[in-house]
Structures are given as structure tokens and as C-alpha cells.
Amino acid sequence: VPEAIRCVQCGICSYNCPVGIDVRAHARLGKPVQTSHCLSCGECVRRCPRGVLRLEINPLFAELLPGLV
Amino acid sequence: MPGGPLRFLIIGHGIAGMAAAKAIRRRSPKASIAILTDENHRFYSRPGLAYYVSGDIPESQLFTLPDSLYRDLRCSLIFGRAVRIDSNQRRVRLADGSLLAYDALLLATGANAALPAITGIDMEGVVTLDTLDDSRHLLKLARRARRAVVIGGGITALEIAEGLAARGVETHYLLRKDRYWNSVLDPAESEIVEAGLAHEGVIIHKQTQIESIEGRRGRVRAVVTSNGQRMPCNILGVAIGIRPRIDLAQESGVATDRGILVDETMKTNLPGIFAAGDVAQVYDPHQDAYRLDSLWWTAEHQGDTAGANMAGDQRPYLRKTPFNVTRIGGLVTTIIGDVGGSRPDSDVKGIMRGDSENWRHAVDCIAIQERNGSDRIRLMVGQDRLVGALVMGDQSLSRPLQHYVLGGTPLGELGDLLRRQPHAALDIMRERAAPSLTSIGAGAAW
Numbered sequence: 001v002p003e004a005i006r007c008v009q010c011g012i013c014s015y016n017c018p019v020g021i022d023v024r025a026h027a028r029l030g031k032p033v034q035t036s037h038c039l040s041c042g043e044c045v046r047r048c049p050r051g052v053l054r055l056e057i058n059p060l061f062a063e064l065l066p067g068l069v
Numbered sequence: 070m071p072g073g074p075l076r077f078l079i080i081g082h083g084i085a086g087m088a089a090a091k092a093i094r095r096r097s098p099k100a101s102i103a104i105l106t107d108e109n110h111r112f113y114s115r116p117g118l119a120y121y122v123s124g125d126i127p128e129s130q131l132f133t134l135p136d137s138l139y140r141d142l143r144c145s146l147i148f149g150r151a152v153r154i155d156s157n158q159r160r161v162r163l164a165d166g167s168l169l170a171y172d173a174l175l176l177a178t179g180a181n182a183a184l185p186a187i188t189g190i191d192m193e194g195v196v197t198l199d200t201l202d203d204s205r206h207l208l209k210l211a212r213r214a215r216r217a218v219v220i221g222g223g224i225t226a227l228e229i230a231e232g233l234a235a236r237g238v239e240t241h242y243l244l245r246k247d248r249y250w251n252s253v254l255d256p257a258e259s260e261i262v263e264a265g266l267a268h269e270g271v272i273i274h275k276q277t278q279i280e281s282i283e284g285r286r287g288r289v290r291a292v293v294t295s296n297g298q299r300m301p302c303n304i305l306g307v308a309i310g311i312r313p314r315i316d317l318a319q320e321s322g323v324a325t326d327r328g329i330l331v332d333e334t335m336k337t338n339l340p341g342i343f344a345a346g347d348v349a350q351v352y353d354p355h356q357d358a359y360r361l362d363s364l365w366w367t368a369e370h371q372g373d374t375a376g377a378n379m380a381g382d383q384r385p386y387l388r389k390t391p392f393n394v395t396r397i398g399g400l401v402t403t404i405i406g407d408v409g410g411s412r413p414d415s416d417v418k419g420i421m422r423g424d425s426e427n428w429r430h431a432v433d434c435i436a437i438q439e440r441n442g443s444d445r446i447r448l449m450v451g452q453d454r455l456v457g458a459l460v461m462g463d464q465s466l467s468r469p470l471q472h473y474v475l476g477g478t479p480l481g482e483l484g485d486l487l488r489r490q491p492h493a494a495l496d497i498m499r500e501r502a503a504p505s506l507t508s509i510g511a512g513a514a515w
Contacts, residue, residue: 003468006394006403008365010117011130024133049120050394051401051464 002027006052013044013053027052074099077379078161078169080151080317081177082106083115084365085346085372087134089175090144092376100380102143105161105169107150110201111136116365118204119396122232131201154321156339173341173379176318176329177372180311180347180363180422185220189282194289195305198229207304211236214303218243218292220279221308222250222416224395224423227266229306231399234270241300242266243277245415250397252414253404258461261443265398279305310417311363313348326350327420328361333385335375343379345371347422353388362425364393390475391425394467400443403467406457406474407449446470446495450487453479469498 004027013023019037023044026033045053077093079086082104090102113131120126139146150164154174161169182197184190194214196207207229211217216239219230226242227249234240248259249266263273277298282305283291291301313328324330324338328350335343335351346368350359362368367389374386394403420426444462448455448470455474460467472478480487486494 005366005392008116009114009133010120010126011114011133012117012120012126015126015130028133047125049125049396049401051403051467052394 001032001054001056002030002052003054004028004030004052006050008050010049012047012049016043016047018043023053032056074101075172075380076100076170077102077173077175078171079104079175079177080106080161081175081179081346081348082108082110082112082146083177083179083346083368085177085179085349085368085375086175087112088369088372089177089345089376089379090142092373093380094142094144096377096380096382101145103145103147103169105147105149105151105163107148108200108202109148111139111146113201115200118198118201119228119232122198122204122207122228123235124232128201128205151317154317154323154342156322156342159341171341173343175372175375175379176323176337176342176344176348177346177368177375178314178317178348180313182225182307183310183312184307185279185309187279187282189284189289190307192282192284192289193287194284194303195282195307196229197307198225199311207232207306208236210304211238214238216300216302217241217304217306218279218300218302219306219308220416221306221310221421222252222414223308223310223421224397225308225421226306226416227262227397229308230266230271231269233304233306238304239272240270241272241274241302243279243294244273244275245278247275249273250414250416252417253408254459255447258445258447258459261400261445261461262398265400265443269399308421310421311347313350313361315348318344318348326359328359330359334378334383335371335386336378343375345375351386351388355388360388360426361420362391363420363422364391364425365423366392367425392471392475393423393425395423400462401464402462403458403460403464403471405459405467405471406455408447408457408459448487448491450480450484453481453484455480466495466499469495469501473498 007027011024017023042055045055077100079089086104093102112134114133117131151161152164153162159171182199197203217233219242230240230242249262278295279292280295281293289305291299293299315325315329318329319325329344329348331337331344331349332352335345337344347363350361353360377384390406392405447459449457458470458474483494
């Protein structure tokens, strides 16, 4: 679940995504990354220099499906 | 307008200009929109430059918008430099002599690094960090440089210093007084950042300023400090503040002070001409004063407001609480609302990038601190509400605090608890604010 107000679109998140998800595009729109390709590795969350992103467990599935804020 | 669609011209291709183009297109499907830029690039993320310099991202990552966006927006990009606005004829003259006609004009020319008045400041090896070309230049020099000296304060000076250190250049950072960013950070916070810098290999020299630059064949070779020490270096990084780019406006009769003066609807004194972003000095009715900001989020919001009003709205720009998140000394730091005193910063003249003049607005409040290694929280508590917060390191509380400061949420019984048992109060804030934080002032969707 991204928080658009913090994001300055630097793209560190997209660059570091091991499976090539364009996390930045999600951050721009404030939309969570919910694709099944996401490994929820947390690399984007860890690398973001502005604390835009956060891992969230999707309550619908209660599995480790990530919602990236 | 008789005969054909309205013509909108935007000078400047930063976030303010881009936001304006979008706002105009949303309201005027048929208008012609053009962006004039003196940089030979399509839109890129300026805040991302720091991470490009440090090697966190490759250059390609800076180009955040697909080329198709210009097509979708039906917005043309013109590379050139404006030299004069003829506000009577509503035309802009470019350096190559050509003329661009407009019905409404936005000046979003941004700001440039200010340079100290020292002989040799024009030599090869002096670097600033305003643009993509600056970053490329800096990286090119860093490949061969052995030593660098960086002067200035605030975020940009550290972006240059940390970037150069990350590129393997021996980097010396000079502070005029005895600590970093004394206008916004308190002594303990400065210390944490300085420790972070040292850890990254940046060598800090306090009570040191440069007196002169020594060069050979037009290249920087050393700087001499005011206490007579000669420091050999190939690069001199400068970030002592920024100057809004007001020359074009000034020469064309647009009212200026430190920036271009605009009213609450982002209008200048001349009909059909607006300004937004770093260049705009915006009237704030609450303080009865014109204020400069140099924040990305503010620039986007101002550009959006200006664009809407150029297309016929009468929307006032409502200054929001200044807010910035950045990485200094390797630590993510969030600054919300009023945090500083009214001290001037000894390493900066005027304003710098990522700065708001409101952070220096003095307030009556008490500071509560939580300390755990390099994690630190400072709260400025006003009457029944939080007026500012600074969160360094661990960011788990920055969202809840943001909620309280930006939302102006009354503290109620939490105010008392904060004074008596700050940790307990912070825990309650964390719990309360956990859900539904999504809508705080999110920028216009792209």
C-alpha cells in the first residue's frame, strides 16, 4: 500500500524489484501491488528512501499476499 | 477567445509545469498546451537525482513518465530558452528569435543553486545539483577525482557529499559553525546525522569555511580555508541555498521579490501570467506574507492549482503544512510542520532545496523525545494539537504523527499523556492511526 504523498518517483523500488514489477507506477497512483507475481520479498520497502511503501497482509486471503503501500 | 482553441504555454518542465499541463487538459479538452524547457530532456524525477548520483538507480529510472503521456495529454514539448515576455501582445520571445503566442502563461522556471562570491567559482570542478546535466557532470568528474570538498547545508549538500563518497571519492564536508542543519535539527539530531555521514566515509570539518579557490588551467586544484589551511581537491560541491529563477519575469515587468510574487490563485501582477513551484513566492493570507517553498509535493500542488485557474477556475491555493521525507546521513527522516526555531542556518543563505520557510516559523511548544540509538522523534506540541514532528530513523510512527499534524487532529487527553508518559501516548497514536491513513492530501492521481 503506497502513500503517494511521500513518493517523489525516484524509481528505486521498480529498479530493485527482482521480478520486474513497476512498483513506482503503483506508488504514483497510490495503489497496492497485488499481483501474484509479487514475491513479497520486501526489497522495495527496504530500499525506498522515503518510507513510501509498507508490506501489508491482505485480509481477504490472510496469506502472505502483499499489499504494498 | 475568438478564433480557435486557447493556447496555454508553460515555461519550465519540472513537477509544477507537468502538474499544470494535466490540470489544464482535464478542464480544456481542445486547448493547445506547450511546455518550453531549456533542458534537453523529457520529464525526469528531480528528487531522484540524489539516488542517481549515489548509484542507487541508473539514469533510465529517472524518466518516470512514458513518452506516450505527452501524446495522451496532447502536450507539445519545445526545447528552447525564453528571453522576453511581451505581456501586451501575449507572446514569448525565445533565444533563437522565434515567438510563441499564448492566452495564458505559466512561469515554472524553478530555482538554481546560489554560488558564493569567491574568485574561481566559475572553474571546472565546481559542481551543483540542480539538474540531470549537473548530475551527469558530477559523475563524470567523480570518475577521475581523488578528493572533493563540499560546502553548504541542508539536504542537497549531503546528497552531493554522500553521492561522492559512495562513488569512492574522498569527501570533505565543511561546516561554518559547529553542527549540521542548525536551523531545523536540534543538537542531538545533528549529531546522529554527522555520525551517519562519518560512517559513510564523509570527513566533516567544523568551524571551517572556504576563503578562496586555487586552480590550474581553469580547473579546481585546492581550496584554502579561512584559517589558512590548504585542502587539495578536484571537485568543489556547492549547496549554500537556491535562487528562484526570476530573471525572465523581472525583465518582462512581472512583479518579483525573492521569487515571482503571486496571489492565492497563483496569478502574477500581469494579466494571463501565472507562476508556480520553486520560483513562486506565494501570498499566505494567514501570515499576511509572501512565502517561498522548495518542496516537490508543494510544487505539484501549486502547479495543479495554477493550471486549473489558467483554464478558468478561481481556486485558491491552500498552503498545506509543509512536509518532506528525505534520507540524510543514511537515515530516513520525515519533517512535518513547524520544527525549527527562527534561527538562520549558518551554512545557507535564504532557502534551500527541500526546504520551507515555514519550518523556521517560531512556535510556543514543548519538545518530547524518544531515543533509541539513531532513532529519534521530536514533537512540537501546541495548544491541543501537534504543530510539528521530526521522525528520524525508524519510520513506524511517522504516519500516525503525519495524521495528527497534517490533519490538525485535536490531541484531547493525549496532550497531557504526551507530557507525562510520551511512550505510552505514542503507542496510542500508533494504534489509533493505523487504518484509514490513505487519504491524507494525496497528490493528484497521474
